[in-house]
Amino acid sequence: MAGRQGAGGGSPFGDPDAAVFVISVAAELTGLHPQTLRTYERMGLITPGRTGGGGRRYSQRDVERLRQIAELTASGTGIEGVRRILELENQVDALAARNGELVDENEHLREALRQAALRLRAAQAGEPASGAPSSGGRLPVLRRPDPGQSMVVWRRGR
Template identity: 30%
Template sequence: MATEDLIERILAAGDEPSASVIDALHELLDDTAIETSATPKSVAEAARLLGLSPHTLRYYEQEGLVRPARNASGYREYSAFDLRRLIFLTRMRLSGMTMQDLKRYIALVEQGPSTVPERRRIMLDQRDRIVRQIRELTLALETTEYKIRVYDGHPEG
């Protein structure tokens, strides 16, 4: 399932995404949606699958966040692992995680299991930022809804 399809399913689910949508998200980040045995993807194929530009994929590589292998001709080949990491990176960027925090997080991942407590702390901090963003966006939505009611001649309702 392409990430854009998943995003559309989640957004269409409204305030309470169904268990199947959440399961689909977990599946996408797990080995089952992007098969570990799948053939590696070229930059163009990976970009299309993830809904990103090839430039973005190269940028993440330049920043050391993903390291696709190269084939005998020197072309990038994105493995299932690379694709799952890119999905994670794009979701975190969308949620406002800084590149500095992402680099720190990926460096910790690459250091192994001993860094789990620090990685967990980073994710807890990110969750707090996301919750705050949601509250701020909810306030912005309420303000917008109020203005729409005013323009419809019903400010009190």
């Protein structure tokens, strides 16, 4: 299709942000007039990429956004309403990404806490730092009990 170009001969379709469509192709894909695309750009609703010579290049993500704008305006939403909807969607996307980061961080912290708790229990029991019970039939190092406390020592059967 005219207006597509890929770097190094690779397909541009793997990257939805690759600016590959000239304005006439983007207009055809969205069903909008090229002048409408220019107007949306002036209003800040869309920001296409530019070639070295200043020509507009639209990405697949730009085309999807233009289709969304067209659907919203066709359903009676005014341009300021469209602008607000797009802003809110961007906020939702940013919050979802941050939430994912926090979930990952929380999982890492839980694992670190679990490992620290295992090391603490092992240290309190006199076991090796790995948290694994001592092997080879050796008894763990015992601390002197406080006066008035009882201590039972046994050896695990083989």
